[in-house]
Amino acid sequence: MDKKRLNAFWDNIFHKDQDPAQQDLISVLSQVPLFAGLTRRELKRVARIAHLRMYAQGERLFQMGHPGAAMFVIKSGKVDIVIPQEGSTDLLLASLGAGTFMGELALLDDSPRSASAVAAEDAQAIAFFRSDFNKLIEKEAAIGSKVLKELAQIIGQRLKVTNQQLSDLRQTVGHYES
Amino acid sequence: MNLEYDALSRAKRRKLFFLISTFLGLAVFALLVWALRELILPAIVGALAAYLCHPLLARMRCYGVPKAAAILLLFTGFFLVISLVSGQIRDAIPDEQGKLELRVRIQFKLNEKYQQLMQVDDSGKGNLVYSLVGSEIEPFWQRINGWLILPPKERQQFEEYYRNRFGADRFDQKYYRYFLANIEQHKKNDALHTAEESVDQNTQVVTTEKKSETDANANGGLLAAIGGVISLWMAAPFVFLFLLLDEGQIKRSLVLLVPNRYFEMVLTVIHNVDDALGRYLRGTFLECTLVGFTLMVGLFVIGFGVKWAFIIGTLAGLANAIPFLGPGIGLLIGLIYGLVVEEYTPLFSFITADSMFIWVLVIVGMTQLLDNAVYQPVVLGNAVSLHPLVVIIGVMGGSILLGFTGMLFAIPVIVVLKVVIGTLIQQMKAYQII
Numbered sequence: 001m002d003k004k005r006l007n008a009f010w011d012n013i014f015h016k017d018q019d020p021a022q023q024d025l026i027s028v029l030s031q032v033p034l035f036a037g038l039t040r041r042e043l044k045r046v047a048r049i050a051h052l053r054m055y056a057q058g059e060r061l062f063q064m065g066h067p068g069a070a071m072f073v074i075k076s077g078k079v080d081i082v083i084p085q086e087g088s089t090d091l092l093l094a095s096l097g098a099g100t101f102m103g104e105l106a107l108l109d110d111s112p113r114s115a116s117a118v119a120a121e122d123a124q125a126i127a128f129f130r131s132d133f134n135k136l137i138e139k140e141a142a143i144g145s146k147v148l149k150e151l152a153q154i155i156g157q158r159l160k161v162t163n164q165q166l167s168d169l170r171q172t173v174g175h176y177e178s
Numbered sequence: 179m180n181l182e183y184d185a186l187s188r189a190k191r192r193k194l195f196f197l198i199s200t201f202l203g204l205a206v207f208a209l210l211v212w213a214l215r216e217l218i219l220p221a222i223v224g225a226l227a228a229y230l231c232h233p234l235l236a237r238m239r240c241y242g243v244p245k246a247a248a249i250l251l252l253f254t255g256f257f258l259v260i261s262l263v264s265g266q267i268r269d270a271i272p273d274e275q276g277k278l279e280l281r282v283r284i285q286f287k288l289n290e291k292y293q294q295l296m297q298v299d300d301s302g303k304g305n306l307v308y309s310l311v312g313s314e315i316e317p318f319w320q321r322i323n324g325w326l327i328l329p330p331k332e333r334q335q336f337e338e339y340y341r342n343r344f345g346a347d348r349f350d351q352k353y354y355r356y357f358l359a360n361i362e363q364h365k366k367n368d369a370l371h372t373a374e375e376s377v378d379q380n381t382q383v384v385t386t387e388k389k390s391e392t393d394a395n396a397n398g399g400l401l402a403a404i405g406g407v408i409s410l411w412m413a414a415p416f417v418f419l420f421l422l423l424d425e426g427q428i429k430r431s432l433v434l435l436v437p438n439r440y441f442e443m444v445l446t447v448i449h450n451v452d453d454a455l456g457r458y459l460r461g462t463f464l465e466c467t468l469v470g471f472t473l474m475v476g477l478f479v480i481g482f483g484v485k486w487a488f489i490i491g492t493l494a495g496l497a498n499a500i501p502f503l504g505p506g507i508g509l510l511i512g513l514i515y516g517l518v519v520e521e522y523t524p525l526f527s528f529i530t531a532d533s534m535f536i537w538v539l540v541i542v543g544m545t546q547l548l549d550n551a552v553y554q555p556v557v558l559g560n561a562v563s564l565h566p567l568v569v570i571i572g573v574m575g576g577s578i579l580l581g582f583t584g585m586l587f588a589i590p591v592i593v594v595l596k597v598v599i600g601t602l603i604q605q606m607k608a609y610q611i612i
Contacts, residue, residue, distance in 0.1 A: 048425050048426065049426060051430055051433055051434075051441075051445075053438060053441065055438060059438055060438075060439070061438070062442065063610075065610070066442070066608070066609050066610065067442075067446070067608050067609070068442075069442040069443075069445055069446045070441070070442050070445065110446075127441070129442075129445045129449070131445075131449040132426065135236070138236070138240070139236055139239050139240060141240075
């Protein structure tokens with residue numbers, strides 16, 4: 001009994017986290033491709049730098065043209081990626097659901113956002129701030145190498161898709177021109 | 179049910195709720211700060227130490243040291259340094275008798291140096307320096323002697339102590355001879371300035387009597403006061419420990435209060451402020467440590483004992499955090515010690531007791547030169563810089579508001595304000611809020 005009490009005392013001080021919300025966060029993060037290679041212990045470390053945010057329908061997660069400072073993982077709800085149009089409805093690029101992530105380039109630099117993200121319905125998102133993320137990968141090199149490798153692969157994949165789309169578009173335009 | 183109307187009133191209610199709770203929260207916070215104002219300094223010291231130790235903790239974690247072990251190591255180091263420094267300073271503070279002796283020594287040595295410089299004879303005539311500036315310096319000199327001379331009650335105390343301890347041998351004791359010489363000098367001055375002196379002395383006796391009454395009252399509650407100070411300063415290590423244990427929970431809890439619209443902007447502002455302030459505080463700490471260490475080595479070289487070189491170096495290093503005034507404080511402490519020092523072991527034979535004053539000046543000057551030419555550009559190179567006028571007004575304002583504590587913390591507070599306001603405006607523009 002005394003030993004248990006002593007363990008509980010040290011657990012409180014050194015944050016042996018048994019919080020259900022924390023467990024929930026870890027299980028969501030484990031589904032995200034960016035964190036696919038991480039062990040449970042490493043996911044716990046990543047969860048410690050996460051900010052959980054609630055968004056009402058129609059609220060913006062980030063806006064096109066603003067400097068990017070955080071990457072968002074959707075925990076629940078739906079988020080639309082749009083390009084705002086003056087005087088008309090926004091141009092919808094993609095609609096993302098739970099487990100997907102967006103704004104990952106903000107983890108690399110603070111270049112302006114290329115599109116806006118708007119909550120299509122009440123949503124919960126997990127945000128990772130660039131500076132916290134950089135500190136984490138400096139301190140935990142193993143986590144850093146795994147996450148950055150995944151990020152490079154994802155960006156490479158998206159570049160391939162974009163190239164393919166560009167090539168298809170050129171072919172279509174060429175077809176119409178001829 | 180009119181949904182649109184309901185949503186509108188809900189938004190209004192929400193706004194009102196947030197406004198009232200923010201106002202109440204701020205009021206409670208201000209009340210708490212005022213009620214617990216005595217805890218602020220220990221908490222700031224603990225927080226500052228934790229802030230300075232954070233990069234060390236990160237470095238240790240990089241080398242694979244477990245977090246608990248790294249914190250334990252830093253906590254032990256913090257305790258050891260604090261106990262070592264406070265122990266040395268406590269030992270150096272003289273007791274009641276020691277204070278009387280120190281006053282006698284300072285007065286005697288000052289008069290000795292003055293006599294050496296001016297060479298005033300019994301008829302009241304001196305050398306060329308005296309004939310040139312004597313009339314200006316003499317009243318100032320008399321006033322200093324008036325401050326330093328022991329008042330009748332303390333003279334009696336000093337006399338009794340030496341009589342009880344040494345009996346007839348007291349006349350062979352160096353400090354007792356100084357004491358007699360001071361009284362002799364005082365009498366001589368009396369003869370010259372009888373009228374002025376009698377007024378001064380009466381005032382002094384009254385002041386001293388009042389002071390002793392106050393001292394007696396203060397001594398009555400001394401134990402309670404010491405107990406209070408100890409229990410208040412117990413907060414410092416706890417603040418230090420829990421801030422080191424914190425892994426961003428405090429920041430995350432604060433960021434939860436920020437509306438979504440400003441979320442990224444606030445995080446960026448916090449990061450930039452933390453970065454700039456961290457660089458400034460760590461740079462200043464390193465600069466002060468280097469200044470203190472240089473002074474310590476310099477004073478040791480010119481013959482100060484290790485203990486006194488350590489104490490003066492530490493105090494001067496600490497005071498160096500106050501721009502402009504800090505070096506002056508270091509110089510003053512060094513000069514006072516250089517004045518009263520009688521046992522010294524210089525590493526070079528050409529350093530004598532008579533030239534100690536000049537050597538202290540040389541060492542402090544060299545330290546300041548090194549500080550300005552090497553330490554500051556290297557250590558504080560890219561940290562926040564303030565205009566000298568802002569620094570002077572800030573230090574004076576801090577001193578008026580909170581005394582020495584205000585002087586010490588004025589510049590960090592101005593740095594925080596400058597960085598917060600600058601970054602906030604920059605980020606608000608970037609996020610198109612203004």
